[in-house]
Amino acid sequence: MKKLLLLFLAGIAAAAGFAVAMLSPVDTKQARPVFFNVSPGESLHKVSADLHQLGLIRNPKLFVAMGKVRGVASDLKAGPYRARTDEWAWTILDRMVHGDVRDTTVTIREGLWITEVSEVLGPFVAGGADSLLSVAQSGDLAASRGLDSLEGYLFPSTYRIVPGIEPRLVLEQMVDTFEEIWEKDLQARAEALGRTKEEVVTLASIVEAEAQVGSERPRIAAVYLNRLAKGMKLQADPTVLYGLGERKTRTLYADLESSSPYNTYRFEGLPPGPIGNPGLASLKAALWPDPDCEDLFFVARGDGSHLFGKTFKDHKENRRRVRREREARP
Numbered sequence: 001m002k003k004l005l006l007l008f009l010a011g012i013a014a015a016a017g018f019a020v021a022m023l024s025p026v027d028t029k030q031a032r033p034v035f036f037n038v039s040p041g042e043s044l045h046k047v048s049a050d051l052h053q054l055g056l057i058r059n060p061k062l063f064v065a066m067g068k069v070r071g072v073a074s075d076l077k078a079g080p081y082r083a084r085t086d087e088w089a090w091t092i093l094d095r096m097v098h099g100d101v102r103d104t105t106v107t108i109r110e111g112l113w114i115t116e117v118s119e120v121l122g123p124f125v126a127g128g129a130d131s132l133l134s135v136a137q138s139g140d141l142a143a144s145r146g147l148d149s150l151e152g153y154l155f156p157s158t159y160r161i162v163p164g165i166e167p168r169l170v171l172e173q174m175v176d177t178f179e180e181i182w183e184k185d186l187q188a189r190a191e192a193l194g195r196t197k198e199e200v201v202t203l204a205s206i207v208e209a210e211a212q213v214g215s216e217r218p219r220i221a222a223v224y225l226n227r228l229a230k231g232m233k234l235q236a237d238p239t240v241l242y243g244l245g246e247r248k249t250r251t252l253y254a255d256l257e258s259s260s261p262y263n264t265y266r267f268e269g270l271p272p273g274p275i276g277n278p279g280l281a282s283l284k285a286a287l288w289p290d291p292d293c294e295d296l297f298f299v300a301r302g303d304g305s306h307l308f309g310k311t312f313k314d315h316k317e318n319r320r321r322v323r324r325e326r327e328a329r330p
Helices: 002-022 044-053 060-069 089-098 112-123 128-139 140-144 166-193 195-208 212-227 236-245 280-287 312-328
Strands: 033-038 079-085 105-106 158-161 297-300 306-309
Touching: 033 044, 033 166, 033 312, 060 089, 060 112, 079 089, 079 158, 079 166, 089 195, 105 112, 112 128, 112 166, 112 236, 128 140, 128 166, 140 166, 195 212, 195 236, 195 280, 212 280, 212 297, 212 306, 297 312, 306 312
Parallel strands: none
Antiparallel strands: 033 079, 105 158, 297 306
């Protein structure tokens, strides 16, 4: 009996030793910081697999078991995290349970190009703006999401970011946000209209670039849809400037001669893809355009609003009116 008890205790000790070893730091000699992101609703199984792949924990199954035994398997807080390879597994788990993200907030405004998004996020990510842009344009992340490019799908919002985070994690967070909003608010409408995600986002990106007055978005979207329905070229200045890679207040006649496929003065239909990253209001405008709009033209005024016209005659008169307004300004 005594022998059996000793064997039992030895077994418990061995199991405990194994568990402690498997929950111990992965690398204490060359400790390094590792950044990772926990998405809303993400399971402990998925997170543990990611942590194991990142070299932060030794045994993902034991990590999950620890969370279940402690009763915190469903208590992970979403957000970007920073951990180190010399930390114990339970320290990393505690950080996620308590939401200890040590982050800062960065706002990405609507309509930015992917190059501009990189500049905004550059100071906060490992490797800076060039590193983030390289990851964004490599095509790997886009392909993994079934996209041709990330342009248009980096959703404008305020994000919590851990300084020094890996660029891919930030980009994944932005695309995840877009996908969540698309599935919740937009996908059913797009399917009912028989339009693809890319078509909707591309039109929305043009609307975002044109609309300075929020209430005009549905009408601007309707104008472009009316032109498409009639087989007219969009003739959208922002598409031309995007193709040229230039931000400027006026489009010159020479710009309209560009051979870029984004030049909608030369090529019919929508451009090859989004020309920026639109916000929710522009995405909704692309799917719920003004149903009463019969306009085919609009011209920008000095205050950011537009004059709309049904005919080219109306358009010419509106252009003359805008010119008079410009000349009358001091």
